[in-house]
Amino acid sequence: MPEKTGKFNFPYDPKKVEHEIYTRWEKSGFFNPDNLPQRHTEPYSIVLPPPNVTGTLHMGHAAMLAIEDILIRFERMRGKRTLWLPGTDHAAIATQSKVEEILSKKEKTTRHALGREAFLKRVNEFAQESHDTIVSQVKKMGSSVDWSREAYTLDEARHHAVYVAFKKMYDAGLISQGKRIVNWDPKGQTVISDDEIIYMEEKAKFYYFTYGPFTIGTARPETKFADKYVVIHPDDVRYAEYEHGQTLEVEWINGPITATVIKDASVNPEFGTGAMTITPWHSAVDFEMAERHGLKGERIIDTYGKLLPIAGEFTGMKIKDAREKIVEKLAAKGLLVKADENYVHNVATAERTGAVIEPQVMKQWFVAVTKEFTIPYSEIPGILSGSRTTLKDIMRKAVESGATRIMPERFEKVYFHWIDNLRDWCISRQIWFGHRIPVWYRGNEIYCDVIPPEGEGWEQDPDTLDTWFSSGLWTFSTLGWPEHTKDLVAYHPTAVLETGYDILFFWVARMVLMSGFHLGTVPFKNVYLHGLVRDEKGRKMSKSLGNIIDPVDMIEKYGADATRLSLIIGAAPGNDTKLSEERVRGYKHFANKIWNIARFVLENGASADNVITQEEDKKLIEEFDAVARRTTAHIEAFRLDLAADALYHFVWHRFADILIEESKPILRGDDANAKHSRRAALFALLVGSLKLLHPFMPFITEEIYAGISLPDKKLLMIEEWPAKQT
RNA sequence: GGGCACAUAGCUCAGUGGUAGAGCGUCUCGUUGACAUCGAGAAGGCCAGAGGUUCGAUACCUCUUGUGCCCACCA
Numbered sequence: 001m002p003e004k005t006g007k008f009n010f011p012y013d014p015k016k017v018e019h020e021i022y023t024r025w026e027k028s029g030f031f032n033p034d035n036l037p038q039r040h041t042e043p044y045s046i047v048l049p050p051p052n053v054t055g056t057l058h059m060g061h062a063a064m065l066a067i068e069d070i071l072i073r074f075e076r077m078r079g080k081r082t083l084w085l086p087g088t089d090h091a092a093i094a095t096q097s098k099v100e101e102i103l104s105k106k107e108k109t110t111r112h113a114l115g116r117e118a119f120l121k122r123v124n125e126f127a128q129e130s131h132d133t134i135v136s137q138v139k140k141m142g143s144s145v146d147w148s149r150e151a152y153t154l155d156e157a158r159h160h161a162v163y164v165a166f167k168k169m170y171d172a173g174l175i176s177q178g179k180r181i182v183n184w185d186p187k188g189q190t191v192i193s194d195d196e197i198i199y200m201e202e203k204a205k206f207y208y209f210t211y212g213p214f215t216i217g218t219a220r221p222e223t224k225f226a227d228k229y230v231v232i233h234p235d236d237v238r239y240a241e242y243e244h245g246q247t248l249e250v251e252w253i254n255g256p257i258t259a260t261v262i263k264d265a266s267v268n269p270e271f272g273t274g275a276m277t278i279t280p281w282h283s284a285v286d287f288e289m290a291e292r293h294g295l296k297g298e299r300i301i302d303t304y305g306k307l308l309p310i311a312g313e314f315t316g317m318k319i320k321d322a323r324e325k326i327v328e329k330l331a332a333k334g335l336l337v338k339a340d341e342n343y344v345h346n347v348a349t350a351e352r353t354g355a356v357i358e359p360q361v362m363k364q365w366f367v368a369v370t371k372e373f374t375i376p377y378s379e380i381p382g383i384l385s386g387s388r389t390t391l392k393d394i395m396r397k398a399v400e401s402g403a404t405r406i407m408p409e410r411f412e413k414v415y416f417h418w419i420d421n422l423r424d425w426c427i428s429r430q431i432w433f434g435h436r437i438p439v440w441y442r443g444n445e446i447y448c449d450v451i452p453p454e455g456e457g458w459e460q461d462p463d464t465l466d467t468w469f470s471s472g473l474w475t476f477s478t479l480g481w482p483e484h485t486k487d488l489v490a491y492h493p494t495a496v497l498e499t500g501y502d503i504l505f506f507w508v509a510r511m512v513l514m515s516g517f518h519l520g521t522v523p524f525k526n527v528y529l530h531g532l533v534r535d536e537k538g539r540k541m542s543k544s545l546g547n548i549i550d551p552v553d554m555i556e557k558y559g560a561d562a563t564r565l566s567l568i569i570g571a572a573p574g575n576d577t578k579l580s581e582e583r584v585r586g587y588k589h590f591a592n593k594i595w596n597i598a599r600f601v602l603e604n605g606a607s608a609d610n611v612i613t614q615e616e617d618k619k620l621i622e623e624f625d626a627v628a629r630r631t632t633a634h635i636e637a638f639r640l641d642l643a644a645d646a647l648y649h650f651v652w653h654r655f656a657d658i659l660i661e662e663s664k665p666i667l668r669g670d671d672a673n674a675k676h677s678r679r680a681a682l683f684a685l686l687v688g689s690l691k692l693l694h695p696f697m698p699f700i701t702e703e704i705y706a707g708i709s710l711p712d713k714k715l716l717m718i719e720e721w722p723a724k725q726t
Numbered sequence: 727g728g729g730c731a732c733a734u735a736g737c738u739c740a741g742u743g744g745u746a747g748a749g750c751g752u753c754u755c756g757u758u759g760a761c762a763u764c765g766a767g768a769a770g771g772c773c774a775g776a777g778g779u780u781c782g783a784u785a786c787c788u789c790u791u792g793u794g795c796c797c798a799c800c801a
Binding site: 593 | 728729730731732737738739740748749750751759760761763764765766794795796797798799800801
């Protein structure tokens with residue numbers, strides 16, 4: 001009877017072993033590439049997309065951690081000097097609004113009541129708590145990140161990098177202050193960028209008013225007080241009798257005004273009556289039109305969404321309340337022609353606060369994306385060192401040239417399309433949590449530098465930077481830039497940036513911009529975009545739907561390995577994944593299967609002492625080698641889903657169901673040679689399978705491997721990958 | 727308005743120029759020595775529709791329909 005190896009007699013219990021295994025890995029020091037054995041030479045790096053310190057990790061984060069850990073563990077076993085650099089993101093506006101929400105709900109107070117300093121203390125406390133939770137969750141997933149290099153977008157080193165970056169771009173003339181029309185969030189009391197806007201479909205009333213000889217259409221009567229320009233298309237025959245620049249006396253909301261006729265080709269003659277009035281201060285399109293013709297605009301709405309004194313009797317009213325009243329007044333004056341009740345349009349809302357965006361003309365800081373500058377050094381194909389270029393050009397060429405490859409490829413088109421429509425990036429925010437803008441004022445003097453100016457009377461700009469400004473530097477600020485560090489030389493550009501397709505523009509493009517400008521290189525060679533993790537019905541997971549599956553719950557119940565596999569198999573790059581608890585449970589079964597394979601093989605006396613002598617056993621090894629090569633090819637092609645699926649199939653339905661079953665009679669038979677050889681084959685298959693499975697299921701494979709006796713055995717995480725070439 | 731995808735077994739999805747695969751589910755049978763967190767087997771698909779290219783198309787091209795997403799936004 002075969003000897004019983006006690007350890008394998010019990011069902012596999014991930015909960016018992018996972019924490020201990022992670023500690024073993026951490027203690028080994030091998031997460032840090034500096035400690036890897038000599039065979040690990042060629043650097044390979046991934047920076048972890050830093051989770052926001054706004055709370056806890058969700059399944060999307062878990063998928064990200066699983067994918068990146070697979071790539072890192074795979075390359076580490078292949079002998080690369082792997083660095084996976086972790087960190088967290090202060091997430092400026094997201095974190096600030098979260099804390100403000102807590103303050104208003106639980107303590108009935110506001111940030112203004114607390115004051116800047118006290119409020120920031122609260123935010124930092126909150127951020128610290130979130131950080132600690134996130135770190136523990138990252139560990140639970142088995143992520144082999146180098147904690148010794150952990151970074152935070154708001155820590156000292158990153159703060160320095162942000163200031164240096166700002167200063168350099170300021171000096172190059174790419175960052176400047178400008179009075180332009182911006183997206184004002186009246187609830188958040190800050191400006192936000194174009195990308196932070198969500199358009200919501202809304203049914204509204206569309207009014208037609210008499211405006212002198214014209215009938216004009218509008219959905220926003222409350223902005224019309226200062227409308228002194230009536231715009232028509234130059235070729236519109238209905239209005240041919242009116243000249244561009246002609247003035248007319250018209251009766252309007254608060255009495256007669258002088259209106260000027262403007263002819264502009266951007267007017268759509270098909271829409272409404274083909275005649276409109278414009279409000280340059282509160283509409284981006286109107287603002288541009290006004291700029292074209294040198295028209296004056298007036299401010300009508302304040303930063304709280306209330307009407308200014310220009311509104312006369314309506315002064316101080318909220319725009320929503322004022323709307324009906326103004327229509328009533330116009331109707332009373334006989335100027336209302338009709339109202340269309342079924343007008344559907346898209347209204348811009350703020351991503352964070354949900355408030356309706358009120359365009360305003362304000363002085364803000366911008367990054368110029370189409371302004372030419374001389375790039376001192378460039379490795380980006382198509383952009384020569386010392387040549388004139390633009391940030392937009394850098395972003396385009398980086399991907400166009402193939403220096404950065406986006407997967408799946410279809411997102412490259414999306415990326416180009418976005419770049420073509422890109423406007424200057426507004427980077428100042430009127431919030432407190434974040435990197436304060438490194439600019440100081442004294443009277444008419446302005447000073448920009450990494451260190452504050454000397455002398456009396458200087459006031460620092462109260463605004464902070466868009467969170468994506470600091471995350472744009474992430475691939476190199478984490479490696480010690482602006483210092484010319486060893487890490488920076490070895491690990492930049494990084495190998496892969498793996499993230500959700502939803503932040504392609506926010507983040508990926510900004511990193512390309514920043515790395516291109518500051519280093520003259522791309523930030524990463526590959527962009528791997530994963531999909532969203534949805535529930536089993538394909539809905540987004542959300543609190544209100546109550547369909548959130550918590551990764552920590554799944555790990556507690558089924559183990560990290562099963563959780564990882566459920567997020568990998570069936571998840572092609574860029575495609576959304578549907579996850580259900582059933583699936584996770586299914587992969588727990590698979591973990592148990594692996595456990596029992598090991599138990600069978602080891603209990604039947606297989607060990608490193610056996611030698612393969614039989615022809616059919618050699619064939620088994622060949623079969624395994626083919627599986628190893630196929631797995632390797634899939635991972636190299638970033639098809640982790642296919643790699644994992646192929647392994648799952650081989651291990652369960654080939655190794656367990658067929659090879660082991662066929663081995664039983666041999667192992668119980670009388671042919672000593674056959675028995676010996678088959679033991680060797682099963683042993684080789686077991687050890688090989690553990691290696692192939694390790695990147696996907698690191699815990700159980702490491703645990704089984706620990707129970708096997710082998711000469712020169714190391715931790716499985718640094719053992720050699722079975723397939724040398726594909 | 728512009729663009730990008732997707733449509734394959736009940737469900738979730740692979741796939742390839744040579745008339746289809748997996749997992750889960752369903753059904754039947756089996757099994758006290760690796761594992762019931764199991765095994766063997768079965769049923770189940772005009773590969774969305776139409777046309778074209780080809781000796782041959784689920785796969786390549788065009789159109790149609792349906793679904794999802796992104797961008798822009800017209801007062």
